[in-house]
Amino acid sequence: MQYRIRNGDQLIGTVNNKQYQVTGLTPNTAYNLSVASFNGFRESPRTNLTVKTRGIQVKVPVSLTTGATMSLVYLEYALGLVPIGTEPKGMFGGGNRQTLPAKVVSSVNGMSTIEITNSFNLMRDNLTMKKIADGSYAVFDGYKALYLR
Template sequence: MQYRIYKDNVKIKETTSRQIEITGLKPKTSYTLGVSAYNGLRESTRATITMTTRGLVMIVDKALQVGSEVTFEYVEYPFGVIPIGTEPTGLFGGGNRQTLKGNVVSVANGQSRVELKTSFDKLSDELKLETNLQAPGENLVVNSSNFENLNGWSSNTSGQPHLRTHSFWKNDTQNLMVLSNRTKNEVTVGSARFRVKPNTNYILSFSGFHNYALASYDVYFLARMHTSKSDFTQAILPIASQKLSISGVVNKSVVFNTGNNDEGYIRFDNNATIADGEWADLYLADIKVEEGTHATPWTPARQDIYGTNQLDAGYSGFDGYKAIYLK
């Protein structure tokens, strides 16, 4: 005896087996399935059943309340995560941001299974959302090149830093951040604070140069645990008392380890002028901090693209160039 299998009144298979697997179903979608007997000449009356598939399940590395509703934010990062020029059509610069709702269906071993309430199908099922997760190549430094303002940066000296163009950089058409000093005391500028993974290698990369009067410069990662009320509890010094060039742009990169810290910020120090009263100028652009030991081309930070750095609430998952955050 043969059986004809139907999905939404469309025959999808003929089989002699009493069990079949139906693939290609979408999450959280209703289907009418039917089966009829067929002897090669005549077909029996079709028996039907209507069923609804479950939604995609996200695994959150956190114990949530069973039965509660949670909110996720879905975002696509086509550049900075995959090579520039290979983004899906129409997605350069990001897009397809969506807010998703889900129900917590179970909790075990400190992890929660959350079923999405819609037919959303752009992520892998049972994708895990972990704390302090960053996309490969994601720049953690906000407002780090092509400067229109100095938002996110702060200095120990009034009037510093400032913006200026220079013939060494983009044919004098794009602003650099300039840290100037005409004293024997250091002048510093620090980035906005960002989250990192403890005891993990990150790489700092930037482009820069300086004029003849610069004595030297330092770069610190000033780190702490996010629960600390101190500005920083550990000063990590990836670059100490170095120079770049007075004749052109230098592309610099250096690896550092975060130690037992989960957040911090980058600080550049202009250590002094070598000539009293003469301005020592340190020019900086394309500043990037990313996880790993290999520097990738500069890209804007998430906040620069989407206008917020408050998406992840500490828990995020990545599936290729697609990301989901627990709000």
Template sequence: MRESESKSISVLTRGIRIRVPTTLTVGSTANVTYLEYPLGIVPIGTEPSGFFGGGNRQTLPVKVVSVSNGISTLEITSKFSNFSDNQLMQKLDDGSFGVFNGVKAIYYKN
């Protein structure tokens, strides 16, 4: 048997990506809001205790990584894995954008 030097490799994986139907500047940064059980997702009174109006709110940093055909792709730059990748947001009545995955939601306000 022969001894050899130990080596290690660090790999930085990309974060979850979300698409927004608006043109943003590539390389710019912003924040999105993650929320579980926001109003309107489930009938009032059926959400878990303490989640009325939403719970587990998190402000997540994002970076615009690309823009194509008027749709910007945002990448969450923190360690966050509670949402499906590559979801397309919808424009909401108040002008903000939202995407929903079961009882989870992510909102972006330009």
């Protein structure tokens, strides 16, 4: 017995066991998945499941109100220009500036978790921000930066 897994009408996998890991998902996106058994001749009716991935999360070492909404700022810096996190005062940052909607999803023992509420996917998940010289918080991922001001 095989099982066919689909995202909408697109076949994304066929397995001989009852496990399948969907890869390549986008943050904060709904997926309409279905599974059907296949005996080599015909396919059973599909069992449908709609799931939504969560947004990318960052941690910040400060107590914030759970449920509060805010904006994070994303910037990309040219490699080699200055060390990330040491930009001179007045430097406007890099390119691809984006203002990202976010929400505080938890706050425990002085550490808050903020989730980006759109499909932004240009940084890794679960990075931890640090307080920088101007009093704001930032996290750097290579040449990419995310700020909470």
